[in-house]
Amino acid sequence: MLALWLPRLPTDARERTMPPELRGRPFALLRTERQRRMVVAVNRVAASAGIGPGHTLSDARALEPGLEVAEATPEADAVLLGRIADWAHRYSPWTAADEPDGVVIDITGCAHLFGNEAALAADLTGRLRAAGFAARAAIADTPAAAWGLVRFGSPEDRRRERLDGLPLAALRLPAETVEGLHALGLRRIGDLHAMPRAGLAARFGGRLLQRYDQAFGRLDEPISPRRPVPEHRERLTFAEPISTPESIAGALRHLLGRLCTGLEAAGQGVRRLRLDTHRTDQRVDDEAQSLTLGTSRPTRDPAALARLAAPLLERIDPGPGLETLVLSATETGPLIAIQTGIDGEGIDGGLAELVDRLALRLGERAVLRLVPRESWLPERCVAALPPVEVLPLPKPWPAGRPRPLRLLTPPEPIEATAPLPDDPPLQFVWRGLRHRVSRAEGPERIECEWWRPEGSLGLAVRDYYRVEDGAGRRFWLFRAGLYRPGEWPRWFLHGFLG
Structure with missing residues (x-):
């Protein structure tokens, strides 16, 4: 598990949009609490002057008269953190925002794509720092251990003994619980090893032992990804960025072939595809370029899917080049072998592909099939259904009851x-x-x-x-x-x- 920490996310985000002459000056974000203007975040320069969260504006100005201030926007900061979590999909499909200033990434099976775990963490933090964000990353066997190491320890040290030396706040405990443990002379995580568990639970509640066991892997801590991780997903990373339409189309055909092979082994067909593209110059707060397409019925024909996706590829702006493409089957359905014609096409394969192309151009709700519905009310006697979806045959309209066209x-x-x-x-x-x-x-x-x-x-x-x-x-x-x-x-x- 990799824990990413952005200690000055709110002020870093503001400074990136400031004029160059204002950058490097002491800066703080404020909010109003009980008719008082309180500091909630500061940049590095203001922190070096002794200003920190919890100071009033008057106290902060007494320490640094030239302090620049702005209103805090926690909602916008949460949106930015979510975009950073989405941007981190280039490292792993399993990312989750850890509000207010972190991201948790499950890098199991992904580190070798970047050389090793240290190279992955260095690439991640390097890109963020180049974008103007202060960033640290730590890797550990559990999310709780990685969270504590990145904020209170050395990210390079993953030994169990290193966790023992971290302060109790590294267990993500409430402040009153930490103060109560300090009153007993317990300062470090290692001090808890010799304490009786029953006594700790009786005095401080089960939350303390839960966090303690999560840090050492005795209790699972599930991480819900920001977006559901597709069961069928293929990724292609290029040694050199690609930018021509021909190379992008060729890469997509390669991904479709691999994806359909996996779908065939699982007896599944794709109903909805998503192609995520990662540019070499993509900023962490940019909206990712993604294309989606749907099919009227499950299919795993790479050639048909490539023809269907061809018009969408024109929407991709490669910029200086694409470094990674990720193709995901976000929705699938069962697909078994069916009888085909002499020419190799399915009985209604041509119709299904035509419907898919029309739906892609006109919209899915614009291509429908009208079938009878059992109701005498004229406005309810017809149902609009997908054109080629296999459903039980409806009862026909009764004879001898003329109806208007x-x-x-x-x-x-x-x-x-x-x-x-x-x-x-x-x-x-x-x-x-x-x-x-x-x-x-x-x-x-x-x-x-x-x-x-x-x-x-x-x-x-x-x-x-x-x-x-x-x-x-x-x-x-x-x-x-x-x-x-x-x-x-x-x-x-x-x-x-x-």
Whole structure:
């Protein structure tokens, strides 16, 4: 486990955006507490003048009259820390922000990509320092040990004995617990070895023993990554940065081949891919360049996926060059062998690829399939589903119930004149235009489902009529409600019959 510590993250972030003439001057961030302006963070120059968190602004100005100040923004600092954790994915897929000023990275199986653990830590801290951040890193067998070493010890020393010499604050204990242990004469972590565990738990609670056991690996401390780590993931690092479209496309084809080989062994197909690119000049607070694409059904055909991804590659700005590409299958589905045609294509493979290309260009919600749904309500009798997803066959629409090709959503109110309660209208007015009815059929009564008291339109009972005006235009009208004393139904136009 590697613990990264950014001791002056808030002030370093501000100084990076300052004019050059203001850098190197004493600087502090403030917040208001009980009507007092309090220092919450200082830069290196202000710290060397004796200013630290907890000082009031007046005390800080007494120590350094030329102190520059600004308002603290903890929310923006948390966002920046999250971006640094995302940027650290170039070292390991398992990164987590350790607020307020750290990042935890599980580098198991990753150190050899950089030579060794020391080279990985040096590359990480070197890039951060070049970007203007004070940074330290320590590697240990547990997150708790790495956290304590990077803040209170020597990051280069990973011996168990070195943990014994660290102060008790290195166990991430509350201040009152540390003060209580100091009152007993316990100053270092090693002082706890000889103490009876039952006595420590009875006096200070189980939190002390939990932190103590986590530091020495007797108790697991799970680290939740900032983003879920995909089960199928391939990484390609280049000896020399690449920047041409041909080289990027070739690298992607290579990654797709390796990824699909792993998916085949697992009996899986990809449903969603993400390509993360890392530029040589990418700053730690820059948004990472990532491309995502989805498929209508699970697939592991590298050639088809490469064709699908080709238009997206134009969005990548390689700048001076890309040094690492990471391809992840963020969503997969079961895929077993299927019968193919003589030409080697699946029975509907061409259709699936066409749907994927249309969805990539128009959006996933723009390419859908309409299927019947078991509901008499016109606005609910059709469901929009993915085009090629295999689902149980729905029941067909009932025969003998003509329905319009076009529905109005929502139905538009009209003024209608009917001689008797159940008779079709003689005429109606829609959008200021009067239509005289020459032919009519109906009524067809539709009531809302019993579990929908007023229906999706707030209309419980509807009597539908198919009518034709003198110009041959055919409409689908309905009367909402029943004739009752003191209550008059309303009329609506719901669709056109062609």
